[in-house]
Amino acid sequence: MKILTTVKKVVDVELNIHVENGAIVEKGLQYVINAWDENAVEAAVQLKEAHKAETTLVSLGSTDNTDIIRKCYAMGIDNAIHIDDPALAKADSPTFAKVLQKVYEAGDYDLVIAGKQAQDTDAGQAGIMLGEFLGIPCVSNVIEIKVTDDTHIQVSRLGDAGTEIVDVTLPAVVTVSDSINEPRLPAMRGIMMAKKKKITVMDLAGLGTSFEEIGGTAPASEIVEFLPTQKRKGGQKFEGDPAEITAKVVQLLVNEAKVL
């Protein structure tokens, strides 16, 4: 089985983010592997360990992703491709999905595992659109993947009514929730080995396409500006005798906030 996993480098959401004049202030930002993509990598490596799958990672961006690719190598990924093209800085979800489609078609993959969304956009579209563009099944928000045989997997998906157990015919795309696993911390040996591994880097032309061909120059939607989120402020905080302050707060919820 050949597995393709996708990773993106995103802004670290733990840090403060400032907006000025309609744009995000770059200064002080740090970039990390998208957390859900790390779950996707872990899921791929677990399938490799249990079923001798071959795992290939594709990272997309206009950034130097060497650090996050080395981390994925250290976790156990076999091959890595970085699609490095300045045009991708402005790509939207369908455009990313089109790039992934080109990568998929250049290989001979049975399964694509992607994170269910990227932390910088929270869009949750690229993986599902990839399935649509390829005309292969896609199951999103997956919390378990089991291999049935060479051409079938069974996945569990968290839906609105409960957990759906889905029999999927390969090739297929799954997007994973962070509930699927706890990504491993790479061992020192893995980290040392990762340093020696080759990363295939190419731009869109190297992939046999162009930003225009994949729709990037005429995006269906584009961000015109960023705005600061209205920040909530802390209100009244009470310390002291538990019985007294609890009674006081309940009175405030009834009389002032009028929510009880």
Next chain:
Amino acid sequence: MTNILVVADIKQGVLKGSTAELLSKARALGAATAAVAVGSNVADLAPQLAAAGSDTQYIADDPSLEIFSAAPFAAAVVEAAKAFSADMVWFGFSETGKAAAPRVAAQLTAACATEIIDVTIDGDAVHIVRPAIANKVLQKVKINVPKLVAVVRAGAFEADPEATGTENVVTLDPPEKDMAAVVKELISDASGEIDLADADIVVSVGRGAKDQAGVDLVKDLADDLAAGFGSSRAMVDAGLMAHNKQVGQTGKIVAPSLYVAVGISGAIQHLAGMNGAKVILAVNKDPEAPIFNVADFGIVGDLFDVVPLLKEEIKKIRA
């Protein structure tokens, strides 16, 4: 005139409040409105969909649609969108919407926007606003193509009880089953529980509750308040709460009138799921817990002392 198709949000046969919220907003924008209901035994919902604000009701009712499957669900929505010549298709915030919207957008060659909190139509210019980066910023997005498929974030729009429509039912052919991704079983959530997405009050439990006894204590408070019962990530990881109870960036997004965070420190990912609440009450023994930076009311104290006292006080006011 803009034609807006709202996808009915139906859970266990019940029409959810978000459907009326979306239809009210569509009417307020001056759009022609329709709703599409996809499922098994959903035809009876047509009068409710009209009352909620739709002037046409597309119904895809078939036993094969009993359990959600993304491809046929999306196919039915696409068929309704084509029949209505929809300029926009709106989903309520749900796993169904998140799974179906990108498919519908790809099939209609539409733009796709998830988690929107506002939409404006000015002549031909359509813009949406949505949070991004764990709710730390808002994006204003221009739609460049004639069609838009959107998932509306919980609590973004309010229902207007006056905004009612008329009944005009159009029956759709049932979509084909997806033979490549067959849903063979649904392990149902415990029924009879209050749906987090709909609850007017949500009580969530965090690591401070420690163990099952702590969870049970907080659950009692939720029950007393007839509240939805949610959880932080830590309690899900510890196996004390189910995955579908997790409130946060990756789990449920809630926007109740009152959110009660019990023993929750307030990680960014959790805050991203609940900062749409009208009022937040936090109970935490650590006075420096980040949750107090967003809570309207904070009680610094051990939840094992405070929760029984809260129950008592609530019993008094409800008496």
